[in-house]
Amino acid sequence: MIKLNVQDETSRLRAVILGIAESNGPIPKVEDAYDPKSIEHIKAGTYPLEKDMIQEMEALNKVFKKYDVKVYRPKVIPNYNQIFSRDIAFVIEDKLVKSNILPDREKEINAIQYILDQINPAKIIETTDDIHFEGGDVMLWNNHIFIGTYKGEDYKDIITARTNMKGVNFIKNLFPNKIVKEFDLVKSNTIARDNSLHLDCCFQPVGKDKAIIHKEGFKNEEDYNYLVNLFGMENLFHISKDEMYQMFSNVFSISDQVVVSEKNFTRLNNWLREQGFTVEEVPYAEIGKQEGLLRCTTIPLIRD
């Protein structure tokens, strides 16, 4: 039996699901891609190769081994993208919530069924199809649950909008003791630099009291100010449009002192070290071409 426990984003990690790049499928057609950064690379002929992505994920797996973290991998579904596990389900406290994900990705959950079978069924939460959320939009911080959403009338046409207000309210009702704060995110189906695909593409807490943030990723300045008030300006590392595009906010915490980051994120990695963090650097830039990075490829199951 797996005894779920996740209270926040940064307590010491003990068990995690890590996505898988094996049999990732052929290069998608532009019309089948579901994020603008992938589309850019398909058009430019620079879409990432499976063998490179396998190596990058193996580098992260090695870091998990080094820290004695139990790693589960999805079963391989032939020719299907299963890299970004984060979005398909997430754990809050002792509950695992199955996401209602973009229909293009709905088979991914079947590949972790053998892991779900090891969890008390009473702790697995599902909901109806009209209620949308993906794990990349859901984040824990002290007594808060932060949720990225998109409130525009054109929600159904925006393939990069993955969490609706019904989803926010569902999570609110499920965790009545938490302060659920939603953030209306800036979306673009076509321009990756203007697209906060998920909340973790423009924001993420690190350590006990710090966070990485891209101000322009938030549609309303009040939402950005909410986070400034909560964390304090001196504890925020602001990233530019280009750094968001490279996914600087999508690092991953193994503990409140150890952060796994991309090896080319020099400005961020230096700041993290100055703050006293140990930075485990891995190559992840090929994965990054599909508009997701380290946090996106993981589902923490157990943290201290």
Ligand SMILES: NC(=[NH2+])NCCC[C@H](N)C(=O)O
């Ligand atoms: N949590 C995340 N930010 N996940 C990134 C997912 C990227 C993937 N290409 C998608 O569009 O679904």
